[in-house]
Amino acid sequence: MQFIKHLWFITLICAIASTKATSFSFLHAYILPRNFMDLPKEDRALLRDLILLNHPPEDWRQGNPQRPNPDPTYDVVIIGAGMAGLTAGAALFKEGIFHIKLFDQSPQGLEGPWKTYARMRTLRSVKDIMGPALGIPHLTFHAWFEALFGAEAWKQLGKIPNDLWMDYLKWYRHAMQLPIENHCTLVSLIPMQECFELEFQQLGQPLLVKARKVVLATGRAGFGGPVIPNFVKHLPKSVYAHTTENIDFEALKNRRIGIIGVGASSFDAAAVALETGVKSVDLIMRRNHLPNVNKFSSLPYKGFNYGYCQLSDEKRWQFMLAAFDAAIPPPMEALKRVEGNSNLRILSNTSISQISYEDSQISIETNRGLYSYDFLILGTGFHIDGYQQPELQHVIDHIALWKDRLPYEIIKTHPKMGDFPYLGPSFEFLPKKPGTAPYLKNLYCYNYGATLSHGLLSSDIPAISIGATRLAQGIAADFFVQESDWFLQCLKEYQEKDFEQEDYLFIIE
Ligand SMILES: Cc1cc2nc3c(=O)[nH]c(=O)nc-3n(C[C@H](O)[C@H](O)[C@H](O)COP(=O)(O)OP(=O)(O)OC[C@H]3O[C@@H](n4cnc5c(N)ncnc54)[C@H](O)[C@@H]3O)c2cc1C
Structure with a gap:
């Protein structure tokens, strides 16, 4: 039945x-x-x-003699199989581009922060976001969750637990049949005549891959890496860690912990440390109060997502300046988790001038006096500095940055923002000197580095589908333009009849 x-x-x-x-x-x-x-x-x-939805669409470039079968050169290689890479891959399939491959340095199931350094219990976003679903109803977290746990459980669910979000992303990868190779770290990217040669390190072995287009979906740290302040660099590495690193909190039991910074990740690290049984935690900040307005939360509305990249450079700068200058507050859940803990202090108005290490003790000199710790955690966020990315060493000198496009009078209002890459309409890098480095149009920055050019489409959950669709449609359009001679020839040779004249009884004079 x-x-x-x-x-x-x-x-x-x-x-x-x-x-x-x-x-x-x-x-x-x-x-x-x-x-x-x-x-x-x-x-x-x-x-x-x-x-x-008539998915999958046809492979509309099939038959082009420039694309041998089998084709040793991928049409698109995506670096990073976190949320953005997965969504970009699925969006390319939706546009009929199938000869793609995703590579990620992490083991399968550990891509992105969710099961590694995300120390909050639940996502910060609300549960009913479309996220990576690309407008496909049963590709949403909501549909997946209800199918597994039922509608009543959905009603009861508050925010999405990290583990569950990662399980959803694992299902997404399987459900959309995305071809992913794990344990592959991109170490170099060399522009060739008609493609890029990519070198990966795969479990200690080199792996060479060719691709016509490359998408960097490498996450928050993807265009500069974590910020490691100079004042800690002389300390033994065993006594400090950035929040993105694996931290053995068990080994820190009964120790005094200093955490630099008061963002979400700092509070999350403080919570785990206190829950594990450290002796004390100091959160150290330069400001005199915790920021409590997240200007970015006001931004992901449709008009902003669609129209931001069409604004003038000066207007886009003003938008992001207003958002970045206000700083990003820690989420309420993170505050509640540590609230009232007598072993926690927040040191405001505190500027660090020097740090020394002697007799297994870290001493921090500040404008408020001397503080001592056994271990430091750096909640210092991420750099924007493409020169820190080893894989970009052959191309970074040619990549246009915002500081190359706007006058110094504007850049000096927030010099660090000037280091964001200045991207084209489909997230492609543009050359510093117009007319040079033509290969840059085939290299796409779909990580946090895209924020100043495109807004919040590349590294937050709410509008990731809008970003991935923009990226994939730009890639599809560009393949059409690049192969337009062949498409024109196909059109001229196209002879499929819709009907045979003799089958119909018309008098055609
Ligand atoms: C702790 C934390 C909590 C967050 N919570 C939220 C939230 O609640 N809501 C929200 O909207 N956003 C949140 N974000 C922001 C954002 O959604 C996440 O950062 C998300 O992971 C972004 O997805 P992504 O694919 O861009 O990056 P990632 O998920 O970080 O994926 C990037 C992938 O690239 C791989 N990679 C990097 N370099 C290389 C290389 N050279 N070679 C091969 N692979 C490489 C990495 O291994 C990684 O798997 C959070 C971010 C963090 C850090």
Whole structure:
């Protein structure tokens, strides 16, 4: 009975699968190995959405003699299989670009911060965000969660626990059949005549890959890395760690911890430290009060997401200046987690002048006096400085930055913002000197570095689908332009008749 009820659907799937003359085996991957009804509920619901959307689309570049079959050069390689990389990959499939590959340095299931250095209990975002779903209803976290746990559990859910979000991303990767290679760190990227040569380190072995286009979906630290202040660099590495590092809190039991910075990650680290049983935690900040207005929270509305990149350079600068200058407050959940803990102090108005290390003790000289700790945690955030990315060493000199495009009078209002890359309309890098480094149009910055050029489309959850769609559509359009001679020739040679004259009884005079 159950089978008959769904027979129409299975027939529909088979019909669609058989009409798709494509090398892409999305539907086959579902249909051949298993009966449709054996699929988990969440996969079935998604598959129905995809069929209704006529997904996958045709491989509209198939047959181009410039693309041999098999083609040793990927059309697009995405570096990073975190949320942004996954969404970009799925968005490329949606636009009919299938010869792609994602590479991530992390083991499978540990991409991004969620199961590694994200120390909050739940996401900061609200639960009903579209996130990476690209407008496909059953690709949302909401649909996935309800299929697994039911509608009542959804009602009861407050914010999304980190682990669950990562499980959702793992399902997303499987459900959208994304081709991902883990344990691969991109170490160099060399522009060649018609492609890039990428060198990865894969478990100690070099791996060479060629790609026509490369998308850097390398996350918050992807255009500069974590900020390690100069004043700690002379300390033994065993006595300090950035919040993005793995920290053995068990080993810090009964120790005095100093945390520099009061952002979300600092408070999360303080909470874990206190819960594990450290002796004390000091959070050290230069400001005289905790920032409590997150200007960025006011931004992800549709008009901003769509229109920000169309603003003049000066206007975009003003928007981001207003948001960055206000600083980003710690979330309420993080504050509540440590509130009232007598082992926690927040040291305001505190500027560090020097740090020394002697007899296993870190001494910090400040304008408020001397403080001593056993271990320091750096909640100092991320640099924007492409020169810190080893993989960009062959191209970084040619990449246009905001400080190359705006007069110094404007840049000096926030010099660090001047180091953001100045990107084109589809997240592509642009050359410092117009007309040089033509390969840059095939290199896309889809990480936090895109913030000044595109707003919040590349490294936060709410508008990631808008960003990935912009990126994928830009890539599709560019492939069309690059291969337009062949498409024009195809048009001229196109002879498929819609009907045969003799089949119809018309008098054509
Ligand atoms: C602790 C924390 C909590 C956050 N909470 C929220 C939230 O609640 N809501 C929200 O909207 N945003 C949040 N964000 C911001 C944002 O959503 C996350 O940073 C998210 O992970 C961004 O996805 P991403 O794919 O851009 O980066 P990531 O998830 O960091 O993925 C980047 C991937 O690139 C890989 N990579 C980097 N360099 C290389 C290389 N050279 N070679 C190969 N692979 C490489 C990394 O291994 C990583 O897996 C949070 C960020 C952090 C750090």
